[in-house]
Amino acid sequence: MKNQKVKYIFVxxxxxxxxxxxxxxxxxxxxxxGHGYKISIIKMDPYINIDPGTMxxxxxxxxxxxxxxxxxxxxxxxxxxFTEANLSRKNSVSTGQIYNTVIQRERRGDYLGRxxxxxPHITNEIKKxxxxxxxxxxxxxxxxxxxxxxxxxxxxxxxxSIRQIRQELGHSRVMNIHLTLIPTISVAGEQxxxxxxxxxxxxxxxxxxxxxxxxxxxxxxxxxxKSKIALFCNVTEQNVISALDINGSIYEIPYMLHLNRxxxxxxxxxxxxxxxxxxxxxxxxxxxxxxxRKKVTIGVVxxxxxxxxxxxxxxxxxxxxxxxxxxxxxxxxxESDKILSGKNINVRSVLKxxxxxxxxxxxxxxxxxxxxxxxxxxRKEKIPFFGICLGLHCAVIExxxxxxxxxxxxxxxxxxxxxxxxxSLLEEQEIIFDKGGTxxxxxxxxxxxxxxxxxxxxNSAFAMERHRHRFEFTMKxxxxxxxxxMVFGGIHAETELVETIExxxxxxxxxxxxxxxxxxxxxAPHPLFRDFIKASIEYGSKKR
Ligand code: GLN
Numbered sequence: 001m002k003n004q005k006v007k008y009i010f011v012x013x014x015x016x017x018x019x020x021x022x023x024x025x026x027x028x029x030x031x032x033x034g035h036g037y038k039i040s041i042i043k044m045d046p047y048i049n050i051d052p053g054t055m056x057x058x059x060x061x062x063x064x065x066x067x068x069x070x071x072x073x074x075x076x077x078x079x080x081x082f083t084e085a086n087l088s089r090k091n092s093v094s095t096g097q098i099y100n101t102v103i104q105r106e107r108r109g110d111y112l113g114r115x116x117x118x119x120p121h122i123t124n125e126i127k128k129x130x131x132x133x134x135x136x137x138x139x140x141x142x143x144x145x146x147x148x149x150x151x152x153x154x155x156x157x158x159x160x161s162i163r164q165i166r167q168e169l170g171h172s173r174v175m176n177i178h179l180t181l182i183p184t185i186s187v188a189g190e191q192x193x194x195x196x197x198x199x200x201x202x203x204x205x206x207x208x209x210x211x212x213x214x215x216x217x218x219x220x221x222x223x224x225x226k227s228k229i230a231l232f233c234n235v236t237e238q239n240v241i242s243a244l245d246i247n248g249s250i251y252e253i254p255y256m257l258h259l260n261r262x263x264x265x266x267x268x269x270x271x272x273x274x275x276x277x278x279x280x281x282x283x284x285x286x287x288x289x290x291x292x293r294k295k296v297t298i299g300v301v302x303x304x305x306x307x308x309x310x311x312x313x314x315x316x317x318x319x320x321x322x323x324x325x326x327x328x329x330x331x332x333x334x335e336s337d338k339i340l341s342g343k344n345i346n347v348r349s350v351l352k353x354x355x356x357x358x359x360x361x362x363x364x365x366x367x368x369x370x371x372x373x374x375x376x377x378x379r380k381e382k383i384p385f386f387g388i389c390l391g392l393h394c395a396v397i398e399x400x401x402x403x404x405x406x407x408x409x410x411x412x413x414x415x416x417x418x419x420x421x422x423x424s425l426l427e428e429q430e431i432i433f434d435k436g437g438t439x440x441x442x443x444x445x446x447x448x449x450x451x452x453x454x455x456x457x458x459n460s461a462f463a464m465e466r467h468r469h470r471f472e473f474t475m476k477x478x479x480x481x482x483x484x485x486m487v488f489g490g491i492h493a494e495t496e497l498v499e500t501i502e503x504x505x506x507x508x509x510x511x512x513x514x515x516x517x518x519x520x521x522x523x524a525p526h527p528l529f530r531d532f533i534k535a536s537i538e539y540g541s542k543k544r
Contacts, residue, residue: 005140006134006139006140006141006142006173007140007141007142007173007174007175007270008130008134008141008142008143008144008165008169008173008174008175009028009141009142009143009144009174009175009177009266010144010146010162010165010166010174010175010176010177011024011025011028011143011144011145011146011177011178011179012146012150012155012159012162012176012177012178012179012203012208012210013146013148013149013150013178013179013180014149014150014151014178014179014180014181014195014196014199014200014202014203015149015180015181015195015196015198015199016149016181017148017149019179019180019181019216019243020179020216020243020253021075021145021147021179022043022073022074022075022078022079022145023078023082023250023253024179024214024243024253024257025041025075025078025079025143025145026041026075026078026079026081026082026083027082027253027254027257027262028143028177028257028262028263028266029041029079029082029083029085029141029143030082030083030254030279030282031254031257031258031262031263031266031277032140032141032263032266033083033084033279034263034277034278034279034282035263035267035272035275035277035278036275036278037140037141038138038139038140038141039083039085039139039140039141039142039143040085040087040091040133040134040136040139040141040142040143041076041079041083041085041087041091041142041143041144041145042090042091042092042093042129042130042133042142042143042144042145043072043073043075043076043079043091043092043093043145043147044093044094044126044144044145044146044147044158045073045092045093045094045095045147045148046094046095046146046147046148046152046154046155046158047094047095047096047147047154048094048095048096048099049094049096050094050096050097050100051063051070051071051072051092051094051096051097052071052072052073053071053439057304057307057309057310058304058307058310060073061074061307061308061309061310061312062074062077062309062310062311062312062313063468064076064077064312064313064518065441065442065466065467065468065515065518066087066088066089066091066092066442066466067086067087067088067442067443067464067466068088068089068442068443069089069441069442069443069466069467070088070089070092070441070442071441071468072087072089072091072092073092073147074309074312074313075145075147076091076092077312077313077316077518079091080518080521081313081316081520081521081522082254082522090129090132090133091133093126093129095154095157097129098122098125098126098129098157099122101125102116102121102122102125118157118160119157119160122157123157123160123161123164126157126158126161127161127164127165130142130144130161130165144162146158146159146162149199150178150199150202150203150206151199151202156206159203159206159208160206160207162174162176162208163206163207163208166208171211171269172270172271173270175211175212175266175269175270176208176209176210176211176212177210177211177212177213177214177266178199178200178203178210178212178213178214179214179216179243180195180196180199180200180213180214180215180216181195181196181215181216181217182195182196182215182216182217182221182225182229183195184217184218184219191217191219191221191225193225193228193229193232196213196215196229196233197229197232197233200213200232200233200234200235204234209234210233210235211235211239211269212235212239212240212241212265212266212269213229213233213235213239213240213241214241214243214257214262215229215240215241215242215243216243216245217242217243217244217245218244218245219244220242220244220260221240221241221242223237226240238261238265239265241257241260241261241262241265242260243256243257243260244256244260249289249319251285251286251289251522252286254279254282255286258277263277281523282522282523284523285320285323285522285523288323288324288326289319289323289328291326292322292323292326292327292328293326293327294325294326294327294328294537295327295328295329295330295540296322296325296327296328296329296330296355296356296533296536296537296540297329297330297331297332297353297354297355297356297536297540298318298329298330298331298332298354298355298356298357298358298533298536299332299334299350299351299354299356299357299358299374300314300315300318300331300332300333300334300358300359300360301334301336301339301351301357301358301359301370301371301374302333302334302335302336302359302360302362302367302371303335303336303337303362303366303367304362305333305334305335306333306335311360313515313517313518313520314358314360314388314517315331316517316520316522317516317517317520317525317526317529318331318358318529318533319522320520320521320522320525320526320529320530321520321525321526321529321530321531321532321533322533323522323525324525324529324530324533325530325533325534325537327533327537329533332353332354334350334351334374335367335370336359336367336368336369336370336371336374337366337367337370338350338370339351339369339370339371339373339374340369340370340373347373347374347376347377348377350374351374351377351378351383354383355383355384355536355537355539355540355543356383356384356385356386356508356532356533356535356536356539356540357374357375357377357378357383357384357385357386358385358386358387358388358391358532359371359374359375359385359386359387359388359390359391359394359395359511360388360389360390360391361388361389361390361391361468361469361515362389362390363390363413364413364414365413365414365415368394368414371390371391371394372394372397372398372401375387375391375394375395375398376398376402378509379398379399379503379506379509382506382507382539383539384507384508384509384532384535384536384539385506385508385509385510385511386508386510386511386528386532387501387510387511387512388511388512388514388515388516388517389467389468389469389512389513389514389515390469391511392473392500392501392511392512392513393411393413393423393471395501395509395511396409396422396423396473396481396501396511397409397410397411397422397423399481399484399486400420400422400477400480400481403484403485403486404477404480404481404484406419406420406422406477406480407419407420408420409422410422410423411423411424411471412424412425412471413470413471420477421474422473422474422477423471423472423473423474424471424472424474425470425471425472426472439467439468439469439470440467440468440469440470440472441467441468442466442467443464443465443466443467444464444465444467444492444499444514445462445463445464445492445493446462446463446464446465446490446491446492446499446500446514447461447462447490447491447492447493448460448461448462448463448489448490448500449487449488449489449490449491452487452489452490452500452502453487453489453502453504453508453510454489454490454500454502454510454528455489457510457527457528457531458527458528459527463490465499465512465514465515465516465519466514466515466518466519467513467514467515468515469513472497472498472513473497473498473501473513475496475498478498481501485503485504485505486501486502486503487501487502487503487504488500488501489501489502489510490512497513498513499512499513499514500512500513507535507538507539508531508532508535508536508539510528510532512528516528516529517529
């Protein structure tokens with residue numbers, strides 16, 4: 001059943017990528033919530049992969065995991081961090097999924113001899129996915145971000161689908177927002193509208209008439225510029241607004257857009273009352289990041305540290321944790337390749353200025369030695385250490401080799417014939433050959449043992465946390481590790497799998513098999529990140 005009142009807002013992007021469509025869409029979601037509405041957000045990705053699960057971080061950035069275990073685009077991370085929306089696999093749609101469904105239907109014979117075509121079969125499936133999210137009766141708005149740039153061949157079926165939805169439901173239930181770029185030519189110091197004109201022209205050729213243009217620009221658009229853009233693009237002048245480049249935090253963007261009347265224009269479009277914006281929890285967070293009283297430096301020892309987005313949720317969770325401690329955070333990204341195994345001097349020189357060390361998740365054996373070396377250093381020097389997923393694997397290997405005397409302790413991911421495979425695949429997974437969607441994915445319950453530090457940090461006996469991995473701690477080594485002082489703080493009760501480890505002769509040494517960063521929000525910082533930053537601040541203040 002279609003929800004008869006829900007309104008749809010489609011956000012497309014023009015001129016080029018990386019203009020901040022995801023953050024703008026997430027910001028609009030937050031602003032609408034601030035006016036008392038309930039929203040959901042869908043990301044439509046034009047690639048033919050079913051999901052980004054099999055894509056390299058060099059190609060795609062982070063793979064964001066939802067509670068129900070979907071491997072999705074990192075924009076879903078922004079949506080969840082900015083808004084209250086609970087997202088699931090329904091909120092992440094790719095061309096690959098659409099075609100997969102239609103082709104399966106064709107093989108089953110569901111089309112009864114008809115020719116299967118982009119219009120109507122592919123577009124109907126796209127529309128169905130959008131309407132499926134809207135079945136929740138509580139929803140007031142469904143925001144749909146169309147990935148890619150208008151003019152790309154791949155996004156045409158998505159744009160055709162939203163054209164049809166506007167045609168079916170009309171102006172009063174559908175709004176089209178187009179995010180575009182107004183570049184400034186530096187020598188002339190002039191803002192240029194031509195790329196925007198061309199982009200809107202392309203949209204119009206597809207039958208889509210934008211109701212609002214959100215213009216990414218270095219300086220606010222003058223009234224004269226706005227009227228020029230309005231004239232050429234067939235949009236009312238009031239509905240051409242600036243999306244300014246921001247120097248500071250991305251969390252400043254919603255208010256910047258609010259000041260430019262982003263939410264007001266949307267409410268007006270739908271004939272809704274312009275109510276005052278109320279975001280008390282967001283305001284508290286903004287106040288904290290604007291007025292830090294302390295400083296903390298965290299070293300992230302990973303292997304995709306040169307990329308902006310490969311550890312996006314992790315960096316954001318660190319920012320939330322710092323804000324919860326009224327601290328400004330400096331994140332030092334360290335390529336683990338640079339830390340050479342066994343060379344104590346080198347690891348010290350690389351990590352000497354950090355107050356805490358975090359080893360994040362990852363795949364494959366490149367850079368593993370450097371991570372293990374960084375963990376050894378953190379353990380010995382009693383520097384706060386936080387390991388996530390692969391970070392837990394590395395911590396287990398390090399402890400096995402250097403404390404338990406298991407010299408060739410390793411993960412079978414890095415050495416399938418390791419003498420001591422302290423991290424390995426679950427038995428039943430050893431026969432899995434497909435790489436797509438074969439991991440332990442999504443939320444599982446973790447029970448915290450009495451007396452564990454982690455139970456105190458969560459202030460709870462259990463938590464639901466999100467996973468994305470294939471390898472696990474190997475149970476037969478449990479007693480060896482216990483006898484040498486490792487504490488298994490969190491366990492997945494049904495399978496007895498190790499979920500978290502900790503050391504008690506150390507101020508803060510915790511690693512988790514799950515990814516807590518996916519659940520941290522600015523308005524609800526994750527307890528592990530909050531506590532890790534707290535311990536790091538304490539360590540830093542003693543060091544100085
Ligand atoms: N590569 C490891 C595994 O598959 C860890 C994955 C991760 O860090 N997300 O188990």
